[in-house]
Amino acid sequence: MMRPSALFALCLALLCLLAVLLLAQGQRLRHRENAALGRLLVATSALGLTDLALSTEARYTRHPAVSDPMAPFMDHPGAIEHFPSGVFWAPPPR
Amino acid sequence: MAKRGIEKQLNILDYALSSLWRRRTKNLSILLVFSAVIFLVASFLMVSKALSDRAGQLLVAAPEITVQRMSAGRQEAIPLAHGERLQGIFGIRRVVPRVWGYYFDEVTGANFTVLGVDPLQMPGGDGLATALARGRLPEEGEAGMVVVGQGVVETLALENRQLFSLFRPDLSLKTLTVSGEFAKETGIMTADLLLMHPAEARDLFLIAPGFATDLCISVANSREIETIARKIAELLPDCRVLTRPQIQKTYQVVFGWRSGFASICLLSAVAAFIILAWDKASGLAPEERREIAILKVLGWETADVLAVRFWEACLVSGLAFLLGMLSAFAHVLFFSAFLFRPILLGWSVLAPGLSLVPALALGDFLLLAAFTVLPYLAATVIPAWRSATVPADSALGG
């Protein structure tokens, strides 16, 4: 019978292998992303883009960097909301 | 002798493992909860770092200076004459007017960004065709030609048709022809874009010919951005002047406060868990006392008994750390952190295609370990000193 510490070392080694595989996959995806980086930078520079298209529901969330400082103020005078579209989850469909 | 020492630690490790296994229900649940806590904190750290890294990577290409006209605290259309007044400032390479705005599509409920700019006037504009997945850029004077982002293609179901129509403010229809699509990989910047010539955008929004939404300014020497921005602000007092460093900073702030807010919530979860662990570890159950007394009278030194406790805590917390980190990594990598997207990104009808690659430096790793594993070790190993006070002779007698 295997001693418990050897069994544990085996499990640990398997987990580490999994970690290495995950990291390798991450590295692969990063390479892919970096390959796209050139096109992204061209698009950004050629179109003068100032913001990431992460949330599209309000101008102060679509373009937080260039929307005027009063934009969130229209929703509510005290709103300091910056990024998500006001709340975390979408309003129910009409 | 060194071999004996290693064998002894292995034996104690064996004993710790089998004693963990004997109380497996309790220990597995601790492991599970601890991994879940680490998973939450780590996913959050990874996704917010991946996002702000991405923003940092991309926004180096943002326009050096953007000029907007402000009126009554709001942004208004800027006259093209403003741009001509800037030509005199030394160091400005070009001034490009852009007409852009938002279009809300009633049917799908999505917001698009309509961008009217002539790429050929912009720095790097002649290479823009490489960012397209198919088709071409509209030529000068071509009416109704538009390049769309992949999010727009999906939302308007443009896969198999070229023509679609948008409403002008007076509810007349403007028909547009898709001349090209942005590549999917550029989605993080272009997903919701409708790119057309400035004249077409003016036609869609019914903006008067002599006006633009803002002016993009590129400078000859990027070290002079601040100086030139100050000169512009002096020349055009009714305008807001945004510089590239300001834009980059906005993003650090935006992700910063959201992730800071969530981190505090999550850290309180960590604290709660540590308190629980302390509570569990500090009491010595009668059967544990008995076990310790037996081991001691059989010739285990106090240090050996403590080593068992130490190994147990190390195994549980190390394993939980590894499991939590791995699942967080997978969560961000394969599922784009779907658990946290509502908190970090909010909701969107037009979902921007987002692929995140978590990048954790050694420093983040250590920080996370310092906030989770170390307190757990402290909370479980320090009370183990109590076991040192169990006298060996309590195993004797009735």
Added chain:
Amino acid sequence: MLIALENVCKIYNQGQANEVRALSGIDLSVEAGSMLCLKGPSGSGKSTLLAIIGCVFPPTSGRAAIAGKQLARLPDRFLTIHRRESIGFIFQKFNVLPELTVLENITLPLLPLGISPRERRQRAKTLMERLGIAHRENFPAGQISGGELQRVAIARALINRPPIILADEPTAHLDTPLSREFMAIMQQLQAEGKTIVIASHDPLVFEHPAIDRQVAIQDGRIHVP
């Protein structure tokens, strides 16, 4: 002399309100290879005396030399090391850990010595075969009978090959046949040269022919009738 006690006193909680004088003025010497029975009612101090002989703690005053070492001079850590090299304990309730298997229980004293699993099993196997519990090797100790439990306790006491075996009321939880069997095993061990000290007030033990000497303890002193 393997065991030599001179004017040994033991006071628990010295200087406190709950001070207890457990032993006073004990003189006792035991030759190697003999079998001694400490008898006396519970609370008489036999367990304390056994603990001092077993190097669990040093006496409060007096001299105690066990297997060639003066206990008072040994720091706690070396007391432990001396204990595991010289003493094998058999406890009143056997003190096995019920969740561990028979093999694991028997080899517990070997773990801190850095002895490999294979060698541990070999040593235990010899003892288990000798004591007739080899078929119980992988049973949890909580699931075997009282007689087997007692053999497990004996095997555990012998696993370090100590010169001295101490037993504290070993027959208190055994019926007559099992008690006889226990004494028979002790007799064998004595024949092999072990020195055996048994604390018991069971006549089956102290009247056993193998006992070389009886020492009666009463109120913390050796009682001479």
